[in-house]
Ligand SMILES: Nc1ncnc2c1ncn2[C@@H]1O[C@H](COP(=O)(O)OP(=O)(O)O)[C@@H](O)[C@H]1O
């Protein structure tokens with residue numbers, strides 16, 4: 001089997017990474033498999049729920065990236081993996097796992113994926129979704145309240161305490177590792193078309 005095409009999609013919270021990933025998955029459906037770094041947040045069973053709400057989830061050490069690298073290598077080698085599943089409402093890894101099967105295109109998505117050189121070495125294409133901070137926080141408030149069971153106050157506190165400073169420290173500088181910067185993500189039709197053309201070339 002030909003080595004899969006591995007695409008890394010990074011960018012700040014609320015930038016549009018998932019939207020771009022969904023657009024590519026929609027276009028290449030059965031040929032795409034996605035690994036979300038969010039699913040590799042470390043387990044924090046030893047802490048109470050209240051303690052877990054106070055953690056910094058925007059620093060590289062919050063993730064079990066070694067496990068993700070191992071899983072990505074397995075997928076590249078044509079092996080299926082059991083991917084952890086993260087529960088944002090509980091701030092912890094759930095007991096479920098998801099069977100992820102190898103496919104010709106593998107997308108790896110996450111805010112900090114370009115901060116890990118060993119992970120970057122596995123990417124054929126590195127995309128960074130770039131969206132202004134004010135737009136991102138507006139999207140995040142809406143999403144976290146509606147989808148992740150958060151209060152507006154908790155989103156505000158977390159944003160100022162960790163999300164914003166870690167973005168400036170880690171996420172923004174990691175943009176330099178990208179091959180291509182995509183303003184606004186999945187709704188940028190010109191960029192999307194160019195990325196689709198590159199992926200189509202993989203199948204020729
Ligand atoms: N270009 C866009 N215009 C308007 N809303 C968008 C756009 N891109 C994404 N969104 C919305 O913003 C929210 C966050 O986008 P998402 O792709 O989940 O970001 P990320 O995965 O980077 O956190 C979602 O509700 C999504 O529908």
Ligand SMILES: Nc1ccn([C@@H]2O[C@H](COP(=O)(O)O)[C@@H](O)[C@H]2O)c(=O)n1
Nearest residue numbers: 012013014038057058088091092111163
């Ligand atoms: N328990 C958690 C774990 C993570 N987060 C936040 O998720 C953000 C990353 O996901 P995106 O889809 O927005 O890229 C990150 O900024 C963490 O702060 C959380 O709120 N709670």
